[in-house]
Amino acid sequence: MKIEAVDFFYLAMPQVTTEADGSQDALLVRVVAGGHVGWGECEASPLVSIAGFVTPMSHGVCRPVAASVLGQTLDSPADIARIAAEVEYNSMDLLQAAHTFSGIEMALWDLLGKARGEPVWRLLGYRTSYSKTPYASQLFGDTPQDTLRGGEVARRDGFKAVKFGWGPIGRGTVKEDTDHLQAAREGLGPDGILLVDVGQIWGEDVEAAAARLPALEEAGAVWLEEPFHGGALDAYQALARRSSKVKIAGGEAAHNVFMARHMIDYGGVGFVQIDCGRIGGIGPAKKVAEYAVARGVTYVNHTFTSHLALSASLQPYAGLADHRICEFPFAPKPVAREFTANHLDRDANGEVAAPEAPGLGIEINLDAVRKYLVDVEIKVSSRTLYATPELA
Amino acid sequence: MKIEAVDFFYLAMPQVTTEADGSQDALLVRVVAGGHVGWGECEASPLVSIAGFVTPMSHGVCRPVAASVLGQTLDSPADIARIAAEVEYNSMDLLQAAHTFSGIEMALWDLLGKARGEPVWRLLGYRTSYSKTPYASQLFGDTPQDTLRGGEVARRDGFKAVKFGWGPIGRGTVKEDTDHLQAAREGLGPDGILLVDVGQIWGEDVEAAAARLPALEEAGAVWLEEPFHGGALDAYQALARRSSKVKIAGGEAAHNVFMARHMIDYGGVGFVQIDCGRIGGIGPAKKVAEYAVARGVTYVNHTFTSHLALSASLQPYAGLADHRICEFPFAPKPVAREFTANHLDRDANGEVAAPEAPGLGIEINLDAVRKYLVDVEIKVSSRTLYATPELA
Numbered sequence: 138m139k140i141e142a143v144d145f146f147y148l149a150m151p152q153v154t155t156e157a158d159g160s161q162d163a164l165l166v167r168v169v170a171g172g173h174v175g176w177g178e179c180e181a182s183p184l185v186s187i188a189g190f191v192t193p194m195s196h197g198v199c200r201p202v203a204a205s206v207l208g209q210t211l212d213s214p215a216d217i218a219r220i221a222a223e224v225e226y227n228s229m230d231l232l233q234a235a236h237t238f239s240g241i242e243m244a245l246w247d248l249l250g251k252a253r254g255e256p257v258w259r260l261l262g263y264r265t266s267y268s269k270t271p272y273a274s275q276l277f278g279d280t281p282q283d284t285l286r287g288g289e290v291a292r293r294d295g296f297k298a299v300k301f302g303w304g305p306i307g308r309g310t311v312k313e314d315t316d317h318l319q320a321a322r323e324g325l326g327p328d329g330i331l332l333v334d335v336g337q338i339w340g341e342d343v344e345a346a347a348a349r350l351p352a353l354e355e356a357g358a359v360w361l362e363e364p365f366h367g368g369a370l371d372a373y374q375a376l377a378r379r380s381s382k383v384k385i386a387g388g389e390a391a392h393n394v395f396m397a398r399h400m401i402d403y404g405g406v407g408f409v410q411i412d413c414g415r416i417g418g419i420g421p422a423k424k425v426a427e428y429a430v431a432r433g434v435t436y437v438n439h440t441f442t443s444h445l446a447l448s449a450s451l452q453p454y455a456g457l458a459d460h461r462i463c464e465f466p467f468a469p470k471p472v473a474r475e476f477t478a479n480h481l482d483r484d485a486n487g488e489v490a491a492p493e494a495p496g497l498g499i500e501i502n503l504d505a506v507r508k509y510l511v512d513v514e515i516k517v518s519s520r521t522l523y524a525t526p527e528l529a
Numbered sequence: 530m531k532i533e534a535v536d537f538f539y540l541a542m543p544q545v546t547t548e549a550d551g552s553q554d555a556l557l558v559r560v561v562a563g564g565h566v567g568w569g570e571c572e573a574s575p576l577v578s579i580a581g582f583v584t585p586m587s588h589g590v591c592r593p594v595a596a597s598v599l600g601q602t603l604d605s606p607a608d609i610a611r612i613a614a615e616v617e618y619n620s621m622d623l624l625q626a627a628h629t630f631s632g633i634e635m636a637l638w639d640l641l642g643k644a645r646g647e648p649v650w651r652l653l654g655y656r657t658s659y660s661k662t663p664y665a666s667q668l669f670g671d672t673p674q675d676t677l678r679g680g681e682v683a684r685r686d687g688f689k690a691v692k693f694g695w696g697p698i699g700r701g702t703v704k705e706d707t708d709h710l711q712a713a714r715e716g717l718g719p720d721g722i723l724l725v726d727v728g729q730i731w732g733e734d735v736e737a738a739a740a741r742l743p744a745l746e747e748a749g750a751v752w753l754e755e756p757f758h759g760g761a762l763d764a765y766q767a768l769a770r771r772s773s774k775v776k777i778a779g780g781e782a783a784h785n786v787f788m789a790r791h792m793i794d795y796g797g798v799g800f801v802q803i804d805c806g807r808i809g810g811i812g813p814a815k816k817v818a819e820y821a822v823a824r825g826v827t828y829v830n831h832t833f834t835s836h837l838a839l840s841a842s843l844q845p846y847a848g849l850a851d852h853r854i855c856e857f858p859f860a861p862k863p864v865a866r867e868f869t870a871n872h873l874d875r876d877a878n879g880e881v882a883a884p885e886a887p888g889l890g891i892e893i894n895l896d897a898v899r900k901y902l903v904d905v906e907i908k909v910s911s912r913t914l915y916a917t918p919e920l921a
Contacts, residue, residue: 154589155586157588157590159622161587162588181623181624182584182591182624183584185577185580185581188577191576192577193903195551195575196545196548197548199551229729230782232573232577232627232784232807233581368785370791370795394760395759395761395762396760399760403762403795511909512908513907515905515908517903
């Protein structure tokens, strides 16, 4: 097959707010080759990622992503890896390229899987798609009482694991944080898996983070996520060494395999969190999963948008039975919920798994795409480089 | 002062080719505040960086760069640092943000320096702007004879240092590379400073790079630049440990201070190369320079475009007398040459220095900006988010 077309669809809620909710918009990617259609999704800032595809070349290693994708042969996983390597080299100086390509790469896997009648995880070499324990992400409440109620709601909804994050945590005293952590545990019940995300609040201040370790341990938190700036590897390592039971988690911003490896090797994380919509897609994420296994670290997906992104994010570690925790878009905005026709619903045990259906196993609801479609036009020197494409 | 306006001007040669020459286009940034005007330049892919400024918000930590810049107070270096921190946090998930902000940050320094009648390096705390030894960058020739002639030309032109890069190097046998290195030395003469750049050719293959160390050492190369992918820190470290005289250089792709620190701490480089047009501007570059001093590593600018970018790139280490080597745009394309009205010419000793004039000390040639201006229009939901601004 030859890659005939790559089209982008920018979807958004009518109102996008400053809340830390990544499901308010989406950049859907459609790839056509050999009569098949594949779909993928780039994480964050649709307009900028579109520009990364169509931008005029700056020089030999700052080419638009399109230059390394359109017209390429797509017959095997090796072709996807080859195209990815070409993008990485030819767009070396184009920072956004990794985000732009991530959605395309997912779509290439989806398309190849559909053409072969195989789920992507099987193309990746796995024999089984193991169930994962999804966690519901939610913000810490404004008060400990609100946090407690949030935990209760998630438990009643059948979640065995809950991640609390952002909000007031880390912004006040250790005592205030301790109260929130105890409330989270109380709401979740004694057996719930408690995860905590502080959204880089401490920059690189190891002491500020370490001061919360006793409370995190007492509340039985499994991980503390992103205590520091994603690049503050020394701080991650220092904190990891000071924590006995609570593991440190991070890695969501990694935009290549090396950055994820650094988080493991130099940052000392116990959980490496990979967003397939940023790291360059499913192939690089699978490499990180292999690396994590080799280093005794647990792989986790990072997914806060649609069930298309969720399916893609499950593929790289679908076959790793012992890597069980999974981020699950618990209450996405309507745009993210509606643009897929089917969803990865939790089974009777409250678990989810990468689907058995060919490709990514997700159908697109074109009516919903139309409903949320944002019209974009980019002209350079009076030539239209991008106009929102036809859907049908 | 309040930041009243930030305007982008996309300049390009009529024909942009696939050669590895970053001076074929430019993204010039103009900032207006308190009746003063400052100018800066973003490195690489103008359209994508413009999109990073105007893009609609995706969520609270994926805001357009504009949201953290326009209307801000600008009265001191601390204001620039505060704005930079806001961009970093509020645009955490917008990968291109660092490149977009880099040119803005330069312009903020230029403007503040003009308002105070001080050169930027003095605002950074330096008392003296020391002269640097510029090196002329050129490609390895197709044959060793061509390489030799390239070295001769640079020597006749008064350059004490020359960097050869890319072209055939690393693509053939060790013997072929050895011939090129010997030819480079011969062309340069026995006293010339020889620098070698291989543009990531060996991926993460330490053995392939190590096989060239004897020839590099025999030719008296001071550094071997970017033997590996910019993220392959283990490979950098392994090669650095195996090399006695030839230092390893890298860091140009760093888009935050942490990445540059990783190159020093985990990569073991002897020279850290920082592009102010990528790392977020002059402030973060100065932090890297301080870090390099503390770790016994030599700071070098990475600059392949205009003399505006050159002046900006000299400021962070202007006051470091012992950090003497400087990348110098030796034969930039006309667009990069013409859009500045003045240039940092070499003095009688063949050296260059950050200017004594206020700000960055570079005047813009508006006629040349008009001549090379590329018209851009970006519309989202029928609203024009960007149209090439008026120059006057």
